[in-house]
Amino acid sequence: MKRPVFILLVAVVFLVTVFLLAETLTVKMKTTNLRKTPKFYSSALTVLKAGEKVEKIGAQGEWLQIRSSSGVVGWIHSSSVMDKSFSLAGSQQNLKTQASASEIALAGKGFNKQVEENFRTKNPRANYIQVENMLKIVITPDQMRIFLEKGRLGEYGRRK
Amino acid sequence: MKMHLRKILQVFIIVTGLFFLGPGCSVIEQGAGVLSKTGRISESDRQAVVETSKAFRRTFADITEEEEYFIGRAVAALILSKYGIYPDRDLTLYVNKVGNAVVFYSERPEIYDGYHFLILDTEEVNALSAPGGFVFITKGLLRRCRDEEMLACILAHEVGHISAKHGLRSIKNSRLIDAFQIMGQEAMRRYTSAELSRLTGIFEDVLADITESLVERGYDRKYEYEADSLAVTCAVGTGYNPQGLLDFLQTMVENPEKGQGAGWFRTHPRAEDRIKRISRQVSKLKSLPVKDDIRSRRFLQVAGSLK
Numbered sequence: 001m002k003r004p005v006f007i008l009l010v011a012v013v014f015l016v017t018v019f020l021l022a023e024t025l026t027v028k029m030k031t032t033n034l035r036k037t038p039k040f041y042s043s044a045l046t047v048l049k050a051g052e053k054v055e056k057i058g059a060q061g062e063w064l065q066i067r068s069s070s071g072v073v074g075w076i077h078s079s080s081v082m083d084k085s086f087s088l089a090g091s092q093q094n095l096k097t098q099a100s101a102s103e104i105a106l107a108g109k110g111f112n113k114q115v116e117e118n119f120r121t122k123n124p125r126a127n128y129i130q131v132e133n134m135l136k137i138v139i140t141p142d143q144m145r146i147f148l149e150k151g152r153l154g155e156y157g158r159r160k
Numbered sequence: 161m162k163m164h165l166r167k168i169l170q171v172f173i174i175v176t177g178l179f180f181l182g183p184g185c186s187v188i189e190q191g192a193g194v195l196s197k198t199g200r201i202s203e204s205d206r207q208a209v210v211e212t213s214k215a216f217r218r219t220f221a222d223i224t225e226e227e228e229y230f231i232g233r234a235v236a237a238l239i240l241s242k243y244g245i246y247p248d249r250d251l252t253l254y255v256n257k258v259g260n261a262v263v264f265y266s267e268r269p270e271i272y273d274g275y276h277f278l279i280l281d282t283e284e285v286n287a288l289s290a291p292g293g294f295v296f297i298t299k300g301l302l303r304r305c306r307d308e309e310m311l312a313c314i315l316a317h318e319v320g321h322i323s324a325k326h327g328l329r330s331i332k333n334s335r336l337i338d339a340f341q342i343m344g345q346e347a348m349r350r351y352t353s354a355e356l357s358r359l360t361g362i363f364e365d366v367l368a369d370i371t372e373s374l375v376e377r378g379y380d381r382k383y384e385y386e387a388d389s390l391a392v393t394c395a396v397g398t399g400y401n402p403q404g405l406l407d408f409l410q411t412m413v414e415n416p417e418k419g420q421g422a423g424w425f426r427t428h429p430r431a432e433d434r435i436k437r438i439s440r441q442v443s444k445l446k447s448l449p450v451k452d453d454i455r456s457r458r459f460l461q462v463a464g465s466l467k
Contacts, residue, residue: 026346028225030273040264050226080270110225110343111363113350118360119234126237134236134276134294139256144264147257148399151308151455154264157399158450 025081026067027052033141034074041145045074054081096153208298217340220328228328229272232292234367235327235374239280239288239296246279246299255279255315258308259295262316265397267390268323275322277315285412286424288374289318291327301424303466304411308455309404311463313395319403320390328384330373331366338362378427388434392441401451402442409435 033044038060048054048068054076058065062078120128138146148154210371216222223231246252261279263269275293280286283300290296295318297311299374305311321327324402351359373379379387392402412424412431428434 006347028272029270030226030229032270040269077270079268088229108226110224111230111359111366113230113338114356115359115363116230116233118356122364125241126234127240128237130234130240131236131294133245134240135273136276137252137256137276137278138274139253139260142258144257148261150456151261151399151401152450152452153242153261153455158452159447 023056025054025056025064027054027076027080028082029080032076032080034068034072034076035067035141036074038065038075040077041141041148042075043141046070046072048076048080187402190374217344218323218337219333220331220336222340222405223328223336225272227290228325229292231328231363231366231370232290232294234363235290235370236294236296238367238371239294239375243246243280243282243296248279248465250300250464251462252277252279254458255297255302255311259315259319262312262394262400266316266323266380266394268318268319271322271345275319284424286427287314287318289321289327290347290374291322291325291370293322295319295322299466301409302463304408304415305459305463306407306456307404307451308459309395309400309451311404311459312398313391313402313405314408314433316391316398316400317387317393319394320387321379321383321428324383324386324390326379326387327370329383330379331369335362335365335369339366381429384429385434385437388438389441392438394466396445396449399449401449401450402445403448405438405444406435409438 027048027050029089030050031047033042034046034048035042036045046068052069054066054068056064056066057073058158059078060075063075064078064081065073065075067073149156228358256277259275263275271293273293275295277295277297279302280296280298282298284298284301285304287298287301288296288299297314297318301314302311305314339359342359342362344350378384388405391405395402395404399424409431413435416431417423
């Protein structure tokens with residue numbers, strides 16, 4: 001009788017551990033702003049980088065309130081992080097796909113910089129210089145807020 | 161009953177424990193094998209455990225954000241080897257603001273290195289989007305836009321293609337299976353030159369699949385209709401009146417000769433069919449954003465030089 005109870009206790013401990021692990025998230029974007037408020041055009045408190053671990057402390061719709069590794073608390077969009085622990089605790093289908101994709105993402109393998117360098121050597125006409133210039137076009141959150149406000153868009157909009 | 165419960169708990173703990181310790185598939189496989197041999201679990205249970213432990217990548221949906229970005233960069237580099245860039249800085253910044261506004265309210269507001277919009281210096285009437293957030297609109301198409309709503313709806317259509325991963329869906333699955341096999345062999349080292357050579361070959365084939373859909377053949381019709389539907393939802397969410405999309409398509413019906421045979425006309429379904437579908441969707445909406453003159457004025461202020 002005692003043994004099944006012990007086994008059950010160990011099982012509960014594992015479940016709780018898996019659940020707690022799901023609260024640690026990993027940034028999957030190259031960079032993402034840790035925002036002051038849960039809005040895309042909110043000003044950035046700091047910039048989080050791919051692979052950085054963050055701790056979830058709250059949620060509001062599609063937004064997560066997190067604490068960064070350096071202790072800064074702010075908001076990120078839920079799509080900018082992967083939750084490896086949750087993947088493992090997920091359905092069989094999720095497990096087969098996401099777990100592996102997460103591993104590849106964390107390892108930086110797959111179609112990566114090394115493959116791109118080899119492709120560029122073979123295809124010198126591919127215009128990567130202009131791609132880099134395109135990537136330099138960045139609109140700041142503050143510019144976006146002013147654009148939305150002046151154009152009466154988003155929360156500043158009107159409906160009929 | 162007790163025995164049954166014990167068996168389930170034992171299997172659960174071993175499998176959970178093995179995951180928790182972070183082993184490879186083979187360890188789980190061995191563990192399940194031991195359980196099977198000692199009669200603790202049946203052969204079918206053993207197979208289920210092993211199957212669950214195997215982590216495969218199989219389809220476009222398993223492409224990571226970073227991989228999509230590298231695919232998108234290459235597609236963009238190929239597009240930019242064919243077209244020049246329209247050098248109007250203010251207009252480019254304005255297009256990026258409109259584009260990012262619709263991105264905020266799209267199905268995929270965050271992407272690996274953000275969304276970026278560029279004007280191609282050609283009179284061809286076309287808009288293109290590469291995976292990973294690279295969106296192109298031609299000067300010829302911008303000339304056809306009369307206001308910000310039209311531009312926003314066209315960009316929302318392109319963002320719709322990216323958020324629904326239509327570019328990645330156009331990759332032949334056999335290529336991905338080959339690539340995943342090479343990538344999955346050993347997780348933490350650089351590729352050997354033979355692997356790299358094979359992988360780059362597959363990468364080129366992947367790009368060929370995407371550019372053929374983007375530039376030559378066009379996406380499957382259902383993807384175009386889906387992008388229209390996403391554009392309407394996204395435009396309305398942002399505060400743009402979706403009539404902008406209908407207005408743009410109407411110009412394509414009225415003046416088809418200007419771009420016939422090239423770009424947009426070759427790669428998109430008939431504008432009349434799209435208008436019918438979009439109108440049906442819009443008529444079902446309970447409320448619509450007001451088309452504000454402020455936006456039309458700022459559009460003309462920046463894009464007026466094109467007229």
